[in-house]
Amino acid sequence: MSNEELTNIRGRLAPDNTGTVYMLSAGYDGTNKKAYIRLYEPESEEIFLWYDNTGHLPYLISKEPASELENNNRITGHEGFKGFDEVIRYDALEEKDILVTKIKAGDPLSIGGSHNAIRGYLDESWENRIRYYACYVYDQGLVPGMPYRVVDGNLVADEWSLSAEIEKQFNDVLVNTEERFKEPMLDWARLLQAPIPNIRRVAVDIEVRPSVQNRMPSADEAIDPIITVAFAGSDGLRKVIMFDDLNTGEIVTDVPGADEVIQFATERQLIEETLRVIDEYPIVLTFNGDDFDFKFLRNRARNLGVPDVNIPITLGRRFAFLTNGVHVDLYQFFRNRSIQGYAFGNSYREFSLDDIAMGILNQGKIKVDFNNLNMQDMAEYCMQDTYITYLLTSFNDNLVMNLMIMLQRISKMIMEDLSRFGVSRWILALMEWMHRKEGWLIPNTQDIILHKGGTTTTAMIKGKKYQGAIVRDPVPGIHFEVTVVDFASLYPSAIHNWNLSYDTLLCNHEDCKSNIIPGTSHWVCTHRSGMTSDLIGSLKDLRVLWYKPKAKDKSLSKDMQQYYHVTQQALKVFLNASYGVFGAESFPLYCPPLAESTAAVGRFAMDEAGKKATELGVDILYGDTDSVFLAHPTKEQTDALVKWADDFLHIDLEVEKTYRYAIFSKRKKNYLGVYKDGSMDIKGLTGKKRHIPPILKAAFEGLTHILSNVQTMDEFPRAKEDIKGLVTEVHERLKNREFKIEEVAFQMQLGKPLKAYDTNPQHVKAARMLVEMGHEIAQGDIIRYVVTKNDVKPSIIAEPKDVYIKKYEEYLESTFEQLLDALDMSFDALVGRPQQKSLSAFFG
Secondary structure (H helix, E strand, C coil), rough: CCCCCCCCCCECCCCCCCCEEEEEEEEEEECCCCCEEEEEEECCCCCEECCCCCCCCEEEECCCHHHHHCHHHHHHHHCCCEEEEEEEEEECCCCEEEEEEEEECHHHHHHCCCCHHHHCCCCCCCCCCCHHHHHHHHHCCCCCCEEEEEEECCEEEEECCHHHHHHHHHHHHHHHHHHHHHHHHHHHHHHHHHCCCCCCEEEEEEEEECCCCCCCCCCCCCCCEEEEEEEEEEECCEEEEEEEECCCCCCCCCCCCCEEEEEEEHHHHHHHHHHHHHCCCCCEEEHHHHHHHHHHHHHHHHHCCCCHCCCCCCCCCCCCCEEEEEEEHHHHHCCCHHHHHHHHCCCCCCCCCCHHHHHHHHHCCCCHHHHCHHHHHHHHHHHHHHHHHHHHHHHHHHHHHHHHHHHHHHHHCHHHHHCCCCHHHHHHHHHHHHHHCCCCCCCCCHHHHHHHHHCCCCCCCCCCCCCCCCHHHHHHHEEEEEEEEEEEHHHHHHHHHHCCCCECCCCCHHCCCCCCCCCCCCCCCCCCCCCHCCCCHHHHHHHHHHHHHHHHCCCCHHHHHHHHHHHHHHHHHHHHHHCCHHCCCCCCCCCCHHHHHHCCCHHHHHHEEEEEEEEHHCCEEEEEEEEEEEEECCCHHHHHHHHHHHHHHHCCCEEEEEEEEEEEECCCCCEEEEEECCCCCCCCCHHHHCCHHHHHHHHHHHHHHHHHHHCCHHHHHHHHHEEEEEHHHHHHEEEEEEEEEHHCCCCEEECCCCCCCCCCCCHHHHHHHHHCCCCCCCCCCCEEECCCCCCCCHHHCCCHHHCCHHHHHHHHHHHHHHHHHHCCCCCHHHHHHHHHCCHHHHCC
16 A cells, blocks of 8 residues: 555645645545645644645546547546546657647556556556656645645645845846756745744654564564553653553653653553554654554554554555654665765764664664563663654754755655655656646656667776766875865756756757767757756756855854755755766666766866866876865965866866875775874775774774874884784784674674575675574664684674684785785785785896
8 A cells, every 4th residue: 555545544624724834745545536735734733634626637648649549448448537638748859749648547546556557558658657646746736845825725835935135145146147047046946945844743662572582573463562662752742651561560650851651551552542642743753663663553553453443554565654644764764875975974874773863963772681671671762762763853953854844845755755765766756747847748768768879988887887987096105285176066067067958968950969978979959958957957056056155154043054054955965866867777767878978077077177287287196076186286276276167167166175194095986084183084995894893993993093193204104113013913813812702793784674685695694594593684684793714603693713713814904905005014014924926026
């Protein structure tokens, strides 16, 4: 089941007239056969339901005329068939308006999704895989996250505009912007500057007592008792409820962080109270609630006889939905790579609640022994989990909730989808919304491939379909006074400046065929601007010209600076992913020449920047994707390079950072930079990898500490002696097995359910061993294991004598060798291993 099929919809119906309300979500009510909108009303802090009153119906599109389709009895005789509408759509691939036929149905499943859907009775059809609630949002021009009003029963956009002062400032900023971008940028600004409500919400966490020790309870079967539930709400609710399933007689009255503690006589009472609280809030937050908490809670409630009408949770194929509010699973949101990298700067590495909370909040879970927990311990553990789940949405003035609202407004996605799907789905939703707004036919993937073809450059990396970003060979060794200049938004700038879009590349105009993209055989249209170019260009300029400077404007209040920061982060997340999606075969608007051309323009910019730097007398130490590493340039040289990039490439080049010194190995994407304050920037080096054993990680951190204290080249001999002592000490500990087993354990997260792995890498092998021992292993679990002579072993059953020391010596060497090479040091010499000699050493 999905939002397409929800039938148990509850909530207050919107009155005929309201004040300002905010659109959070949309769905389809299978009982009433209508689309509905979930609106948040900030005065009452409740959800209103507004049902479609326009008669809108699900449909797909055919290029056959209605007169021919009328002869298809399988369509006209289909029980869901409701009629034909002939309409004009612009076909961007054919570059002309065409007449198409809408085939309408009474419900979404009649269009697609059932074995006898209308879609199956056509050789070709378009727009047949768009979820109906998304189709409705697109057709009505609705923008999730934006303010609306209900007026005489009709849903209308709330009249909101920029203040005269802001609009004047904005127009002043846009004075040198291309005319075609000014109005779209103003529209975006009106959308993004609209107020954001502080939405009433509650975080929920449940704890279950497993019937088998060390085995995670099954959410599908839900045979184990729920013994503790905790709540933390934006309205101040801090509550723990408990059930003494073992009849210990233990009474819990005080739990740190909780204002209310209740013990129920039965588990059913506890569950009914949990469901009551959940049903009261517009937004309910969980961490992994889709896969566990809500799935278990719903199934356990059923097992104990709670009627379905009293269970406000509906399970879909992958997600858990609420019949009254909106469920946001923060595990799904924070595991989004774009959120992790672009919004939070990789401040967390793994996707457990503890890792994310420690990385962002510097607060973590309570460490407990689950085999020896009393009720007091369980209550404290559960309350802390719930509180940090809530805190992840409230820190920095509700940054994450505000970020979600901003991303909704940009992507046009409902909150349930925005918080669960990756950035490629966000971009797709926006593109589909724009196609409907402009009256364009949304093409099928095969249409784009047929018209635009494949790639023409040769990939340098095995498995890639075209040549990607440029990476210059580094100059190995130690280099002082290194300045790194970075092309701001290189790929969005390429899309913008070169008018790159699926509808403009390889157009039909003869006179455009000379407008070749550098490094490719592709040409781009000169007669009209492309949808992708306009979209990405306006968002890029909006961020660079308005939101990014405003986020640093000290004359603004802290609240306003924070607002601008959140907005520019939301735009950054979106823009930085905009290039890659068009080169992904799974993306419905997959266009290989578009991705290839974007990469080619990026390479061209990097090549030209390298030539210009050399012309200015600056040595280039390294170049990677959009960054150029310069050897001790003067301010005048840097300024000249920045000005040239703006004048010649029309791309902003910024001084990103300056290192006291940097160490480059012979390998690309592997270097260490030391800032003037001693902090470090480590890229690609093995010792930085999060999965390596603690003994090696600690050794690498020791190495970086030594290097951070080096101020001049003259201090390196002493540093090398310290490094030698460090490596020797760790090597001796390994050789003599002077370690605890957890110090040599690798730790890897299961990225998917165990049964989904077709191969058997080490951490999967160890996980399968744990399953055989009776442990329940789930997606997201951290698997800890050691390497033995012939296999691996879960760390919980391993002993020091099991560890294959020779392999760990190799790991130690690989951890250090990249930097040791750059420092002209030999690992073999450090550990007293015989060194191989080259032929030149014998005969020289």
